[in-house]
Amino acid sequence: xxKDKEVVLSGIRPxxxxxxxxxxxALSKFVRLQETHDCLFFIADLHALTTNxxxxxxxxxxxxxxxxYLAAGIDPDKVSIFVQSDVPELSELYLLLNMHVGIxxxxxxxxxxxxxxxxxxxxxxxxSDSDDESIEKEIIGASxxxxxxxxxLTYPTLMAVDILAQKARWVPVGKDQLQHLExxxxxxxxxxxxxxxxxxxxxxxxxxxxxxxxxxxxxxxGKMGKSEGNCIYLVDDPKVLRKKVMRAVTDEGPKEPxxxxxxxxxxxxxxxxxxSDPAVVQQFRDAYADCSIRYGDLKKQLxxxxxxxxxxxRERINDILADDDYMRRVLARxxxxxxxxxxxxxxxxxxIMGIRKI
Ligand code: TYM
Numbered sequence: 001x002x003k004d005k006e007v008v009l010s011g012i013r014p015x016x017x018x019x020x021x022x023x024x025x026a027l028s029k030f031v032r033l034q035e036t037h038d039c040l041f042f043i044a045d046l047h048a049l050t051t052n053x054x055x056x057x058x059x060x061x062x063x064x065x066x067x068x069y070l071a072a073g074i075d076p077d078k079v080s081i082f083v084q085s086d087v088p089e090l091s092e093l094y095l096l097l098n099m100h101v102g103i104x105x106x107x108x109x110x111x112x113x114x115x116x117x118x119x120x121x122x123x124x125x126x127x128s129d130s131d132d133e134s135i136e137k138e139i140i141g142a143s144x145x146x147x148x149x150x151x152x153l154t155y156p157t158l159m160a161v162d163i164l165a166q167k168a169r170w171v172p173v174g175k176d177q178l179q180h181l182e183x184x185x186x187x188x189x190x191x192x193x194x195x196x197x198x199x200x201x202x203x204x205x206x207x208x209x210x211x212x213x214x215x216x217x218x219x220x221x222g223k224m225g226k227s228e229g230n231c232i233y234l235v236d237d238p239k240v241l242r243k244k245v246m247r248a249v250t251d252e253g254p255k256e257p258x259x260x261x262x263x264x265x266x267x268x269x270x271x272x273x274x275x276s277d278p279a280v281v282q283q284f285r286d287a288y289a290d291c292s293i294r295y296g297d298l299k300k301q302l303x304x305x306x307x308x309x310x311x312x313x314r315e316r317i318n319d320i321l322a323d324d325d326y327m328r329r330v331l332a333r334x335x336x337x338x339x340x341x342x343x344x345x346x347x348x349x350x351x352i353m354g355i356r357k358i
Contacts, residue, residue: 014061025174082334220249
């Protein structure tokens with residue numbers, strides 16, 4: 001098959017094992033795209049530093065994400081896999097692009113407000129989304145031991161650099177990353193207009209004809225996320241996974257035919273739509289509509305269908321983790337390729353911005 005020349009790039013932070021949100025929002029798309037596009041997939045260790053301060057844990061997580069990438073079917077003979085910090089050109093580009101990024105626009109980013117709140121130990125309730133002023137006050141007035149690090153604020157600049165450095169056209173990510181992609185497009189456009197150049201390509205999210213994915217958690221509300229404690233991990237063994245699914249929050253069941261779905265039940269159906277056969281999903285939807293549904297049956301089915309997806313991945317991970325040489329070779333090759341394009345982009349950007357030899 002002839003590959004599309006358009007570049008695809010995406011990354012995942014090494015902050016723990018990958019969960020179903022990472023899988024359906026990102027990883028499963030990576031595996032499909034590698035067949036048709038020119039792809040680079042990386043491990044965003046510098047981004048992980050914005051929230052992770054344990055060096056040994058970070059190192060362990062980089063290895064486990066790499067093993068999970070490979071176990072899920074990313075083929076290093078078809079794509080480049082690299083660690084972000086192995087491409088030092090990105091750090092200089094990050095410094096340069098930051099000269100064109102406003103502090104205000106970064107402070108208004110939803111993920112920044114969320115993470116800043118977490119750093120300061122504030123709950124959503126006493127600091128609502130619309131209440132920008134109160135969160136700004138908290139950030140500025142925070143004591144030094146509860147500070148919000150500057151790296152968290154400039155997170156979107158680094159993410160934009162990851163993408164723009166490789167001239168990527170497509171960025172497969174989950175719904176939660178769309179605001180960061182919007183900022184990337186804005187920064188690219190601003191840079192091009194400011195200098196009157198066509199240096200950067202404006203990237204888009206990649207979906208296979210579906211709407212952007214937001215995988216819900218098992219706790220009845222919100223998205224699946226490491227910091228939410230509501231995850232099913234690709235490495236969960238069958239016993240753990242079944243237990244998690246059986247404990248998922250539900251409601252008291254439909255009282256009348258064709259009742260609307262409550263949020264916890266809608267979430268279970270969303271998970272089922274991702275993992276189960278459409279005919280099976282329909283069967284449970286019909287049972288809900290005529291009030292004959294038994295949530296225990298639905299959960300049992302869901303757990304088995306999730307296991308069909310995760311088991312082959314889980315079974316390959318340990319073999320890969322045991323082979324350091326192989327992992328090193330994969331990353332060295334990936335870094336070489338990523339550095340080639342990044343150093344070219346850096347040379348162009350330096351020149352455009354006036355950093356030139358006398
Ligand atoms: P991270 O590590 O938070 O998440 C990695 C990918 O998983 C997706 N994801 C989800 N998708 C659907 N439902 C969920 N519950 C869910 N949870 C996570 C995320 O959307 C993401 O695609 N900023 C990025 C890492 C990054 C990056 C980049 C991505 C750094 N530079 C450049 C693309 C291009 C992040 O935080 O990923």
